[in-house]
Amino acid sequence: MMELDTKRKNGFSLLEVIVTVAILGLVALFAVPNLAGWTSSRTAENDVAKIRGLIDYAKTRSQNIGFPIILEQSGNRIMVMNIDSLNSSFCNIGSGSTGRPRMTDPEYPVALEFEATVRTKHDASGNSRSSSYGNTSSRICFNPDGTSKGGGFEVTRDADTKFRVDIGPTSFYDVTRYSPQQRTWIEWN
Numbered sequence: 001m002m003e004l005d006t007k008r009k010n011g012f013s014l015l016e017v018i019v020t021v022a023i024l025g026l027v028a029l030f031a032v033p034n035l036a037g038w039t040s041s042r043t044a045e046n047d048v049a050k051i052r053g054l055i056d057y058a059k060t061r062s063q064n065i066g067f068p069i070i071l072e073q074s075g076n077r078i079m080v081m082n083i084d085s086l087n088s089s090f091c092n093i094g095s096g097s098t099g100r101p102r103m104t105d106p107e108y109p110v111a112l113e114f115e116a117t118v119r120t121k122h123d124a125s126g127n128s129r130s131s132s133y134g135n136t137s138s139r140i141c142f143n144p145d146g147t148s149k150g151g152g153f154e155v156t157r158d159a160d161t162k163f164r165v166d167i168g169p170t171s172f173y174d175v176t177r178y179s180p181q182q183r184t185w186i187e188w189n
Contacts, residue, residue: 003030005152009106009107010150011175018107018148022094023188028093032057040157040158040161041157043115043116043157043159044157044165045162046115047114047116047118047155048155048163048165048175050112050114051114051155051165052115052120052165052173053151054071054080054108055071055142055167055171055173056079056155056167057069057080057107057108058070058071058142059142059146059171061082061105061107062142062143062144062146063144063145063146064171065082065144066144067082067083067084067144068083068091068138068142068143068144069081069105069141069142070083070091070126070140070141070142070143071139071140071142072138072139073118073120073135073136073137073138073139073153074111075112075134075136075139076113076115076116076117076138077094077111077112077113077114077139078111078112078114079104079108079110079111079112080104080105080107080108080117081103081104081105082103082104082105083103083141089173091126091139091141091143091149107176114155115157115180116156116157116161117155117156117157118140118153118154118155118157119133119134119135119136119137119153119154119156120133120135120140120151120152120153120154121133121135121151121152121153121154121166122138122139122140122149122150122151123137123138124137124138124139124153125139126138126139126140126141126149126151127149128140128149128150128151130155133152133153133154133164138151140167140172146170146171147169147170147171148167148168148169148170148171149169150166150167150168150169151167152164152165152166152167152173153167159180160178160180161178162177162178163175163176163177163178163188164176164177164178169188173185174187175189176188
């Protein structure tokens with residue numbers, strides 16, 4: 001008769017441990033860069049959502065109160081300002097000028113900070129004559145009649161994570177995302 005081995009094998013062999021560590025290393029090799037890209041993309045997407053919210057708020061608030069609302073950008077901060085005058089020249093005055101009424105908005109009493117880099121097509125005087133997004137100090141005015149001079153924001157987190165919010169003269173906007181694979185801008189929800 002055959003004798004049964006009653007000894008139980010406890011633990012793992014060295015070979016089993018090495019194979020398991022190697023498999024985990026391969027999984028991490030592919031997962032970590034994707035996780036970092038996903039985090040970068042989510043940060044930029046959150047900043048785009050904040051900008052969209054500010055634009056929608058400025059358009060609606062301006063129409064509700066009957067006065068212009070300005071979004072003034074400085075670096076990675078945007079301040080919402082109420083103008084208590086129908087004089088549209090206040091929308092055109094650059095940030096270094098004096099004599100312009102500045103009132104912080106009750107909903108946004110402090111500037112919103114952005115984690116990604118924010119640049120604009122419109123300049124500090126509210127003009128958007130250029131097609132480049134090189135301005136780090138700018139302002140865009142939303143009028144009670146639903147118009148603006150147009151412009152746009154570009155949100156960049158890294159070389160592959162770029163979004164643009166292009167604002168037209170009727171204050172409607174389109175959001176696009178840069179596709180590094182296609183090397184073009186594609187519509188984004």
